[in-house]
Amino acid sequence: MRLSKDRIGGLLLLAFCVTYGILSQDIRLLPFQETAAFHARTMPEVLTVLGIGLSLAIIVFPGSRETPSLAGYKWVTCGLFLALMSLYGFSIRPLGFLLSTSLFLMLGFALLGERRPLILVLVAVPLVVAFWVLMTQGLDVFIEPLPSFLRGS
Numbered sequence: 001m002r003l004s005k006d007r008i009g010g011l012l013l014l015a016f017c018v019t020y021g022i023l024s025q026d027i028r029l030l031p032f033q034e035t036a037a038f039h040a041r042t043m044p045e046v047l048t049v050l051g052i053g054l055s056l057a058i059i060v061f062p063g064s065r066e067t068p069s070l071a072g073y074k075w076v077t078c079g080l081f082l083a084l085m086s087l088y089g090f091s092i093r094p095l096g097f098l099l100s101t102s103l104f105l106m107l108g109f110a111l112l113g114e115r116r117p118l119i120l121v122l123v124a125v126p127l128v129v130a131f132w133v134l135m136t137q138g139l140d141v142f143i144e145p146l147p148s149f150l151r152g153s
Contacts, residue, residue, distance in 0.1 A: 002065070002067070003067075003068070004063060004064055004065055004066055004067060004068070005064060005066050005067070005068050006058055006063030006064055007058070007059050007063070008068055009058065010055045010056070010057075010058030010059040011055070011059060013051060013054070013055035013058065014051075014052060014055035014056065014059065016051070017047075017048050017051030017052045017055060018048075018052065020044065020047070020048055020051070021044070021045065021048030021049075021052070024041055024044035024045060024048060025041070027040045027041050027044070028040075029041065077111055077112075080111055081108065081111060084104065084107055084108060084111065085104075087104075088100060088101070088103075088104040091103075093144075093148065094147060094148050095147045096144055096145050096146040096147045096148070096150070097128075097132055097143045097144060097145050098128055098129065098132060098145045098146070099146075099147060101128045101131075102124045102125050102128045105123070105124035105127065105128065106120040106121065106124045109123065109124065132145055
């Protein structure tokens with residue numbers, strides 16, 4: 001059995017699904033939920049079983065015979081995106097959701113090749129504001145919108 005792109009993808013999916021299944025067992029259940037047919041762990045367990053089954057099918061059944069090649073990918077852009085995601089994770093509390101997420105999207109779009117500042121702002125800012133309004137007003141999930149120095153805390 002040769003390692004093709006499909007089989008490598010199947011192995012990565014299998015590793016993800018097994019890890020997801022193990023971590024889903026950390027979801028706490030209330031005493032009355034333990035015997036219920038449907039509870040907080042049900043969907044993660046179903047997704048784990050389906051994912052493991054599909055990844056095993058990808059690994060076992062023949063797919064493309066194309067061998068993997070690491071040439072031709074933009075590794076610098078990938079590394080910059082990883083750094084940008086880390087920076088976003090560190091900046092979201094001090095800068096607030098609206099500012100840090102807008103900056104993250106604008107810088108991400110710029111990394112992908114968009115160079116017009118007006119487009120960057122007109123796409124990122126309304127998207128972030130709409131998502132924040134949906135989460136806070138529609139789903140009643142509080143997300144701190146402002147930087148810490150503007151909150152007075």
